[in-house]
Amino acid sequence: QMEQEEGMMEGEDELTEVKRKCNDTVLMAEWSQDVMKLQALQEKVWRAFGEKAEKEEKKTKRLSGTRCDEDEGTVEDEEDVTGEIFHKRKDELQKDRERRTERGREGDMEGIMEGSRLWLECGGLTRGDWDGGAEDEDEEGGQKFAQALKLELGSAVARVIDRVLRLYTEMMDHSSPPATISFHPSDQAQDGGKVRDGWMGLLTRGRVEEPMKEKEDGDREQQLKNINSSHPNLPLHHPSLTRPTPLPHPPLLPPASQPKETSSSLPLLHYSMQQLFSRSLHHPQLPHLAPSRKDYLNSDPFLEFSSHASFPPLPFLGHLDPSLTRHGGELYLTAGGISFLSFEFVLNLCHVYTQEGLSPCHLKKAKLMFFYTRYPSSNTLKTYFPDVKFNRCVTSQMIKWFSNFREFFYIQMERFARQAVRDALTRGRENQLRVGRDTELYRILNMHYNKSNVYQVPERFIEVSEVALREFYSAIWTGRDSDPCWKKGIYKIICKLDSPLPDAFRMPGCPVKNHYLG
DNA sequence: CTACTGCCTG
DNA sequence: CAGGCAGTAG
Numbered sequence: 001q002m003e004q005e006e007g008m009m010e011g012e013d014e015l016t017e018v019k020r021k022c023n024d025t026v027l028m029a030e031w032s033q034d035v036m037k038l039q040a041l042q043e044k045v046w047r048a049f050g051e052k053a054e055k056e057e058k059k060t061k062r063l064s065g066t067r068c069d070e071d072e073g074t075v076e077d078e079e080d081v082t083g084e085i086f087h088k089r090k091d092e093l094q095k096d097r098e099r100r101t102e103r104g105r106e107g108d109m110e111g112i113m114e115g116s117r118l119w120l121e122c123g124g125l126t127r128g129d130w131d132g133g134a135e136d137e138d139e140e141g142g143q144k145f146a147q148a149l150k151l152e153l154g155s156a157v158a159r160v161i162d163r164v165l166r167l168y169t170e171m172m173d174h175s176s177p178p179a180t181i182s183f184h185p186s187d188q189a190q191d192g193g194k195v196r197d198g199w200m201g202l203l204t205r206g207r208v209e210e211p212m213k214e215k216e217d218g219d220r221e222q223q224l225k226n227i228n229s230s231h232p233n234l235p236l237h238h239p240s241l242t243r244p245t246p247l248p249h250p251p252l253l254p255p256a257s258q259p260k261e262t263s264s265s266l267p268l269l270h271y272s273m274q275q276l277f278s279r280s281l282h283h284p285q286l287p288h289l290a291p292s293r294k295d296y297l298n299s300d301p302f303l304e305f306s307s308h309a310s311f312p313p314l315p316f317l318g319h320l321d322p323s324l325t326r327h328g329g330e331l332y333l334t335a336g337g338i339s340f341l342s343f344e345f346v347l348n349l350c351h352v353y354t355q356e357g358l359s360p361c362h363l364k365k366a367k368l369m370f371f372y373t374r375y376p377s378s379n380t381l382k383t384y385f386p387d388v389k390f391n392r393c394v395t396s397q398m399i400k401w402f403s404n405f406r407e408f409f410y411i412q413m414e415r416f417a418r419q420a421v422r423d424a425l426t427r428g429r430e431n432q433l434r435v436g437r438d439t440e441l442y443r444i445l446n447m448h449y450n451k452s453n454v455y456q457v458p459e460r461f462i463e464v465s466e467v468a469l470r471e472f473y474s475a476i477w478t479g480r481d482s483d484p485c486w487k488k489g490i491y492k493i494i495c496k497l498d499s500p501l502p503d504a505f506r507m508p509g510c511p512v513k514n515h516y517l518g
Numbered sequence: 519c520t521a522c523t524g525c526c527t528g
Numbered sequence: 529c530a531g532g533c534a535g536t537a538g
Contacts, residue, residue, distance in 0.1 A: 377522095378521080395521095397530085399521090399522070400529080400530070400531090401529080403522090403524070488524095
């Protein structure tokens with residue numbers, strides 16, 4: 001089995017064969033079509049996830065009367081740099097746009113840029129929005145919509161992946177007879193549904209198939225038309241999304257006789273998608289092939305962005321020439337010298353979208369969310385974990401997490417409150433009963449909920465902690481703790497101190513302070 | 519009956 | 529942190 005894998009990865013002939021196929025116009029047309037659909041879906045996702053935040057942000061800017069690049073002061077530093085990054089990107093894109101000489105889609109490009117900027121700024125959000133006040137009314141409707149989009153986007157991604165895997169399976173056919181990659185049987189037994197079946201089938205059978213094509217294609221085609229119908233003057237195929245003349249080519253032209261195209265447009269996954277998938281890029285300890293669920297879950301899940309040098313956060317990279325290259329025993333799809341898809345990456349990408357359970361990354365994010373909300377509703381959880389497929393089990397598991405978080409929180413509060421009472425009695429010294437960032441209690445809390453210390457603990461959480469500490473203190477001091485349910489009152493006070501989560505938590509993955517600044 | 523909380527345990 | 533349980537609210 002391992003030898004087969006080794007064998008698959010060896011031999012330059014197969015590589016060139018794959019390269020040749022990758023250059024095949026028909027294949028690339030299919031690829032472009034799929035990626036274009038992905039792009040359309042991404043835009044919709046952006047509308048679902050980003051629109052609200054965008055509105056709020058604009059509101060804020062209007063009120064403050066300043067732009068982010070005009071702000072000054074230490075607290076605003078993150079946003080300052082973010083703004084610079086964004087404007088740099090914008091310049092690059094402007095050039096790209098001019099090259100394309102295409103009118104009419106300006107609005108959409110702006111939308112994408114808005115999304116990109118929004119995302120970057122979300123990443124920089126480390127301070128809580130506490131002045132916000134009441135929760136949003138339209139939360140649920142948008143949430144439903146987002147869930148639906150999530151599913152659709154998932155299968156669209158899977159279809160693009162299928163195309164890539166097709167290249168691999170073709171390569172396998174040429175290199176070694178019936179190459180079969182063994183996965184964990186449990187994985188295949190999962191009810192992963194069509195998405196998993198699609199690419200799983202390709203892998204296990206080692207043959208090229210056209211999974212679930214007709215109906216879903218039709219649906220998505222319709223979807224696409226719906227999107228475009230909002231801009232009736234617009235061409236269906238945007239030049240930035242497709243090859244110059246992809247479709248008119250004879251579909252069965254022998255690949256060898258294909259004239260070699262010098263350039264083609266290949267949009268990369270949107271930055272948010274990249275972030276969603278980026279976790280798969282950071283696990284050198286993972287086996288080259290077939291990372292099992294166990295490996296995946298045990299690996300450090302936290303999103304880091306050090307590899308973004310090879311994974312640029314741009315919606316488009318302009319005109320690129322995609323090809324397959326090999327590096328360190330792995331295959332990469334390369335465009336413009338930038339590798340952005342490896343076999344392992346693709347597998348993990350599938351995994352992210354089809355996995356049933358919760359990953360350590362989700363746990364980490366949940367812990368950070370605890371800084372804001374001690375008693376999240378299941379609806380809140382669904383809203384802020386858009387990459388999680390919720391069912392009863394998953395929901396209760398996540399709720400259980402927060403129950404455990406609270407338990408730890410209250411245990412610490414009671415412990416320190418009792419210590420404070422003791423100190424007051426024995427030494428007659430009045431304790432300050434505060435949870436400043438220099439205190440032991442803070443250190444313990446931060447260690448528990450923010451172990452890697454990459455997130456700035458919001459000031460409000462410290463305030464809430466102080467309230468809890470004082471409540472425990474006074475209850476103990478006045479002897480109320482003799483009542484068997486003396487903590488109930490304290491819980492009731494604390495649960496009213498929940499606050500809205502920053503919009504950065506709406507995105508898949510973990511919001512990390514300064515994560516894109518290195 | 520479900521959904522949620524909290525307590526206890528390993 | 530998860531499993532099991534009892535209790536509560538709707």
